[in-house]
Structure formats: C-alpha cells, structure tokens
Amino acid sequence: MKLVYFAWLRERVGVGEEEVELPATVATVSDLFDWLNSRGENYQEALKHPDVVRVALDQQHEGDRNASIAGAREIALFPPMTGG
Amino acid sequence: MKLVYFAWLRERVGVGEEEVELPATVATVSDLFDWLNSRGENYQEALKHPDVVRVALDQQHEGDRNASIAGAREIALFPPMTGG
Amino acid sequence: MSVTPDVRIQCEDFDITNEISKLSAGRGDVGAVVTFSGICRDEAGSLSALELEHYPEMAETEIKRIAADAIKRFELSGITVIHRHGKIKPGENIVLVVSASPHRHAAFDGAGFLMDFLKTRAPFWKKEHRLDGSEEKWVDAKDSDDSAIERWE
Amino acid sequence: MSVTPDVRIQCEDFDITNEISKLSAGRGDVGAVVTFSGICRDEAGSLSALELEHYPEMAETEIKRIAADAIKRFELSGITVIHRHGKIKPGENIVLVVSASPHRHAAFDGAGFLMDFLKTRAPFWKKEHRLDGSEEKWVDAKDSDDSAIERWE
Numbered sequence: 001m002k003l004v005y006f007a008w009l010r011e012r013v014g015v016g017e018e019e020v021e022l023p024a025t026v027a028t029v030s031d032l033f034d035w036l037n038s039r040g041e042n043y044q045e046a047l048k049h050p051d052v053v054r055v056a057l058d059q060q061h062e063g064d065r066n067a068s069i070a071g072a073r074e075i076a077l078f079p080p081m082t083g084g
Numbered sequence: 085m086k087l088v089y090f091a092w093l094r095e096r097v098g099v100g101e102e103e104v105e106l107p108a109t110v111a112t113v114s115d116l117f118d119w120l121n122s123r124g125e126n127y128q129e130a131l132k133h134p135d136v137v138r139v140a141l142d143q144q145h146e147g148d149r150n151a152s153i154a155g156a157r158e159i160a161l162f163p164p165m166t167g168g
Numbered sequence: 169m170s171v172t173p174d175v176r177i178q179c180e181d182f183d184i185t186n187e188i189s190k191l192s193a194g195r196g197d198v199g200a201v202v203t204f205s206g207i208c209r210d211e212a213g214s215l216s217a218l219e220l221e222h223y224p225e226m227a228e229t230e231i232k233r234i235a236a237d238a239i240k241r242f243e244l245s246g247i248t249v250i251h252r253h254g255k256i257k258p259g260e261n262i263v264l265v266v267s268a269s270p271h272r273h274a275a276f277d278g279a280g281f282l283m284d285f286l287k288t289r290a291p292f293w294k295k296e297h298r299l300d301g302s303e304e305k306w307v308d309a310k311d312s313d314d315s316a317i318e319r320w321e
Numbered sequence: 322m323s324v325t326p327d328v329r330i331q332c333e334d335f336d337i338t339n340e341i342s343k344l345s346a347g348r349g350d351v352g353a354v355v356t357f358s359g360i361c362r363d364e365a366g367s368l369s370a371l372e373l374e375h376y377p378e379m380a381e382t383e384i385k386r387i388a389a390d391a392i393k394r395f396e397l398s399g400i401t402v403i404h405r406h407g408k409i410k411p412g413e414n415i416v417l418v419v420s421a422s423p424h425r426h427a428a429f430d431g432a433g434f435l436m437d438f439l440k441t442r443a444p445f446w447k448k449e450h451r452l453d454g455s456e457e458k459w460v461d462a463k464d465s466d467d468s469a470i471e472r473w474e
Contacts, residue, residue, distance in 0.1 A: 006376055007446035008459050059379035061442065076376060076444075080462030083375070083404060083445025084272075084359055084416050084436055090223055091293035092306050143226035145289065160223060160291075164309030167222070167251065167292025168206055168263050168283055168425075184356070185338040192360055196411055199362040202355065202432070203337070207345055209352040209423065258349055270362065272436055273469070279355070280429050316426070 005046070006078035009053065012046035022069075029055050030065040032075065046077075054078050089130070090162035093137065096130035106153075113139050114149040116159065130161075138162050173235030174248040177227050182250045182264050191246040191268040198245045200275040204265040204283050210258035216297040217255040219304075220262070223291035227251065234285045238267070241281065242274040249282060251292065281320055287313040326388030327401040330380050335403045335417050344399040344421040351398045353428040357418040357436050363411035369450040370408040372457075373415070376444035380404065387438045391420070394434065395427040402435060404445065434473050440466040 004017040026035045033050055036043040047053060055062045056076040057069060069075060088101040110119045117134055120127040131137060139146045140160040141153060153159060174190075184203055192198040208218050235247050248266040256262055263286065267278035287310075294307040327343075337356055345351040361371050388400050401419040409415055416439065420431035440463075447460040 004376070006444065007374055007448070010374075056376070056379055056444070059376075059382050061383075076379065078376065078444060079446060079459065081441055081444055082447045082460045082462050083373070083380075083443040084440040084466075088223070090291065091221055091295070094221075140223070140226055140291070143223075143229050145230075160226065162223065162291060163293060163306065165288060165291055166294045166307045166309050167220070167227075167290040168287040183338055184341060185336055188337060188358060192358075193412065196363040196366060199360055201358045201360065203358075204425065204429070205341060205345075205354045205356075206425070207352055207354065210349040211423075213349060259346065270364075272357065272359070276357070276429065276433050276436075283425055283429075 001072065002074045004074060004076045006076065008079055009046050009077050012042060014042050027070065028066050028068055029057075029062060032069060033065075052080060054080060085156065086158045088158060088160045090160065092163055093130050093161050096126060098126050111154065112150050112152055113141075113146060116153060117149075136164060138164060171239045171244060171246055173232055173239060174246070175228060175231045175235060176248075176250045177222065177224065177231075178250065178252060179254045181252070181261055184264060184266070187248050187250070187264060187266050188268075191248060191266055195245065197270050198268045199270045200272040201266060201268045202272075202275040202279040203267075204263075204279045205261055206263040206283075208256045208258050208260050208262055214299055215258050216299045217257050218262070218307075219255050219295040219297060220253045221293045221295065222251075222253045226291045230290050231286065234282060234289060238278045238281050242267075242269065242278045244269050244274060244278045247278055247282065249286070251286070251290065253292070255297075284313070284316040284320065288317060324392050324397065324399055326385055326392060327399070328381060328384045328388060329401075329403045330375065330377065330384075331403065331405060332407045334405070334414055337417060337419070340401050340403070340417065340419050341421075344401060344419055348398065350423050351421045352423045353425040354419060354421045355425075355428040355432040356420075357416075357432045358414055359416040359436075361409045361411050361413050361415055367452055368411050369452045370410050371415070371460075372408050372448040372450060373406040374446045374448065375404075375406045379444045383443050384439065387435060387442060391431045391434050395420075395422065395431045397422050397427060397431045400431055400435065402439070404439070404443065406445070408450075437466070437469040437473065441470060 005013045057072040089097045141156040246268045250264045265279045265282045267275045269275040296305045399421045403417045418432045418435045420428045422428040449458045
C-alpha cells in the first residue's frame with residue numbers, strides 16, 4: 001500500500017510518499033489515522049487537526065472516515081485544496 | 085429638430101435622418117408618432133407596430149410615450165436592439 | 169473608485185490576450201479576469217455575413233454608462249468593451265467584454281451584467297446576408313434577452 | 322454529446338487568444354466564449370512567488386471529471402482547462418478556463434461552475450514565498466470557496 005502526502009502534511013510527515021504494510025486491523029480511514037498516530041511525533045503533528053485533513057483513495061475524494069480502505073492501492077492525505 | 089432612424093425603421097422611412105420643423109401641437113413622443121403618420125405611407129409603414137418602436141431623446145432611452153420632447157435636439161426611432 | 173471603462177466601437181477585430189494584459193499588467197490587485205467574446209454563428213452554413221448597424225453617439229454613451237455602473241456594482245479593477253460594426257463573417261468576433269477584479273465572482277458578474285445589458289440597451293442592429301443572395305433579414309430581438317436583465321434588479 | 326474536455330497541467334504559461342481559437346475556429350455553432358484567468362496577486366508588493374504543488378494523477382482525473390460534468394450540465398460546445406504548477410510570480414497566470422457554447426449564459430455558467438469546483442476539489446496547494454525571505458507560508462483554504470459550490474446543487 002502506498003501512502004502519499006501533500007503540502008504541509010508532506011512537510012510534517014517528512015516524506016512525500018512511502019510504502020507501508022498495514023496491519024489487518026486497519027480497515028477504515030479512521031483506523032488508518034489511528035495507526036499513523038502510533039508511528040511517531042511527525043505523524044501526530046501532521047494529523048493533529050484531523051478534521052481539516054482530506055483523504056483520497058486511489059485518486060478519488062473520500063469524505064467518510066468510516067469508509068473501507070480495502071483494495072486501495074494508493075491513499076493520499078492532504079490539506080484543503082487551494083488551487084484555481 | 086433632427087430625427088434619426090435605424091435598421092428597418094430607416095429602410096421603411098427611406099432616409100437615415102432628416103431635419104423637421106415640428107408644429108407647436110407636437111408635445112410628446114406620442115404626438116410625434118401621430119404627426120409622422122400624417123406625413124405619408126412610408127411613415128405609416130415604419131410605425132405600423134408602434135409598440136416595438138424604441139425612442140431615444142438626445143441619445144437617451146425614453147420608454148414613456150407621454151414624455152415631453154420639448155428641448156430635445158435629436159430624436160431617434162429604432163427597432164429593439166440586437167447588439168452584443 | 170476612479171476606474172474608467174475602456175469602451176471602443178470599431179470595425180477592426182481585437183486581440184483578447186492583448187486586451188487582458190492592458191487591464192492586468194503591472195497591477196498587483198487583479199487576481200481574476202473574465203472575458204466574453206461574442207462570435208458570429210452560422211449553424212446552417214448559409215450565412216454570408218452579419219451586417220451591424222449602430223447609432224454611434226448613443227452606442228458609446230450607453231455602453232460607457234452600463235460599464236461605469238458595472239464597475240461600481242461589482243467593485244471592478246477595470247473593464248473593457250469593444251463592439252464591432254460593419255460586415256462580420258461567420259466565425260469572426262462581434263463583441264468583447266473584459267472584466268478584471270481581485271476576486272473571481274466579481275469578475276464573472278461584471279462581464280455577465282455587461283453582456284445582458286448590451287444585448288437589450290446598446291443601439292446595435294444585426295442584418296443577415298445569405299450566401300444564396302436571398303433577401304436580407306433583420307435579426308429579431310429575443311424575449312429571453314429582455315428577461316435576462318431582471319436577475320440584476 | 323461527444324465533446325471531450327481539453328485539460329492540461331503544465332509549468333508553461335498559455336496564450337488565451339490561441340486557446341479560444343482552438344475551441345471556436347472553423348465551427349459555426351460557437352456563438353459565445355467565456356474565459357477565466359486566475360492571476361497571481363500581490364497587493365502588498367511583498368510576494369516573491371507562489372509555489373504550486375499538486376497531485377498529478379488525481380489533478381488531471383478530477384479536473385477532467387468536473388469539466389465533463391460541465392459539458393453535460395450546460396451543453397457546452399467545448400471546454401479547456403489549463404492549470405499551471407511550480408513557481409509563479411506576481412502578475413503571472415495561474416489558471417485558465419475557456420468555455421464555448423452557442424449561447425452566452427451557458428458559456429458563463431460553464432466557466433463559473435468549473436472555477437468554483439476547481440477551487441475546492443482540484444488537488445493543488447499554494448505556498449507563498451516572500452521577498453524579505455521570511456518563512457514560507459501555505460495559503461489557507463477559504464470558507465467562501467466551499468460555499469460557492471452550493472449554488473450549483
């Protein structure tokens with residue numbers, strides 16, 4: 001599973017992307033947040049305001065924290081977008 | 085007093101502009117229409133659907149047929165506009 | 169605000185990139201520019217040209233008045249209106265509105281407002297010339313153009 | 322309708338006249354073209370550049386989806402979206418939307434709809450670099466951009 005980070009989330013985590021092996025207990029977006037928080041201070045800093053973090057599963061917006069991440073090959077975490 | 089005509093009003097009247105001496109009894113836009121109708125078939129043809137004729141007094145739209153034309157130097161008659 | 173609209177009535181065509189740059193170059197406050205180009209249509213492929221007649225003194229006065237109103241209503245940084253007259257072939261430009269503002273909604277509103285009023289208040293009239301030489305025909309005004317103004321009231 | 326949006330994400334600037342002509346040249350059905358250009362603002366005169374980061378695969382997919390939706394909703398003849406990334410200086414273009422249609426209101430709506438969705442749905446992030454070398458700062462998302470979407474629902 002590939003995780004990708006953008007903007008200040010990328011800066012706080014410290015990398016733009018990483019390959020991870022998720023434990024079988026990580027089933028939803030919310031579980032993923034909990035798991036990342038357990039990985040260190042950089043993740044805790046990046047996710048400290050979880051409500052503003054946006055999620056995309058395989059390049060598709062996913063607004064539901066209880067959505068299943070099963071089958072996703074790439075999960076992106078990023079701040080609210082400021083394009084245009 | 086100068087009268088100017090545009091588009092199919094100009095074509096029906098037969099001239100684009102003319103200098104006229106209005107009788108003292110012609111006080112309003114409506115009076116002007118009546119007076120023009122008395123001047124010949126070409127005017128009658130041009131004014132035969134008076135509701136669609138638009139009027140400008142000294143280059144300003146005038147939607148009121150009872151508006152006074154006193155003091156106007158140029159009165160324009162034309163069809164609904166189709167610019168843009 | 170001391171913004172003056174740039175209004176031109178001319179035979180010649182215009183260059184949109186150039187007109188945008190006149191409104192935005194060297195200015196830090198312009199974040200959004202909206203342009204509207206009206207183009208001579210010919211779905212049936214039977215049109216030779218549109219001929220645009222206008223009332224010169226009134227056209228300029230009226231468009232300047234509408235444009236000044238748009239600047240005030242939407243706090244525009246600038247607005248440019250170019251309306252062509254004379255014979256215009258299918259695919260050629262007829263009219264251009266360029267509306268500049270710090271923010272996008274004001275720029276959109278400025279251009280939309282201007283076009284709605286231009287359609288029914290600016291003294292221009294279009295006549296169609298056909299390729300087959302059939303009788304020339306004045307274009308009828310559209311009721312939908314009259315009602316488009318209402319949303320700004 | 323088999324109209325396909327033309328979506329490009331690039332470093333390079335664009336030429337608006339050229340992009341309009343790609344959508345309208347040789348077509349009898351295009352009567353109205355609306356463009357929106359987003360320009361890098363700098364009211365205070367203190368900005369060195371905006372740096373635009375993006376999520377390449379998603380940006381293209383997402384903008385194409387929004388643009389295809391706009392074509393269907395407003396029956397557009399064509400739509401082009403160019404979004405730049407990398408460092409952009411004050412006064413330079415950031416984004417261009419060109420929306421073409423037989424009629425003006427559809428062309429306006431197409432461009433307005435696209436910009437409202439682009440602002441909150443396209444994965445781009447802006448960072449400000451200051452001339453005085455002070456700390457770089459990510460631009461905050463605006464609540465007004467979120468609520469701008471509601472008018473299309």
